[in-house]
Amino acid sequence: MTTDAASPDFASLPRVEFAFPGPLRDQLVAAILIGSKTATTGLVVDYEHEGESLPEVGSRSVVVDSDDRPVAVIEVTDVRVVLLAQVDLAHVVDEGEGHTSVAEWRAAHERFWHSEEMRAALDDPEFTVDDATQAVLERFRLIADLRPGR
Numbered sequence: 001m002t003t004d005a006a007s008p009d010f011a012s013l014p015r016v017e018f019a020f021p022g023p024l025r026d027q028l029v030a031a032i033l034i035g036s037k038t039a040t041t042g043l044v045v046d047y048e049h050e051g052e053s054l055p056e057v058g059s060r061s062v063v064v065d066s067d068d069r070p071v072a073v074i075e076v077t078d079v080r081v082v083l084l085a086q087v088d089l090a091h092v093v094d095e096g097e098g099h100t101s102v103a104e105w106r107a108a109h110e111r112f113w114h115s116e117e118m119r120a121a122l123d124d125p126e127f128t129v130d131d132a133t134q135a136v137l138e139r140f141r142l143i144a145d146l147r148p149g150r
Helices: 023-034 044-050 089-094 102-113 116-121
Strands: 039-043 060-064 070-083 134-145
Touching (some): 023 134, 039 044, 039 089, 044 134
Antiparallel strands (some): 039 134, 060 070, 070 134
């Protein structure tokens, strides 16, 4: 899986960011690049706030790291919208963050979704999730590693 980062095939693709720049993004991007992260979870409210459409199967995006450098191309293989209470262990494991139970995954994600950064991004200082929050469960595959020398 090698390619030139300047390849015209990838230059026009939309960019995708995992978490906010910093240690969590670095961890998630590393997991994508080694193949242990093949799923992610977003919130419908976040897509609505940003005025973005939900991901579509077959769509490709360029993953950026904490320094906003393109590091990978991924392709969406599945998208489901479910209530947060319906997230299953298979999805949790495929997120590649090392969680071994849905409860552990949920606690970590709630810390993120209830963080000051997320609340600021949503322009809602009181934002919280609950069992009825609509989650976007996305599966993807790594198409290309865009790091130099790969």
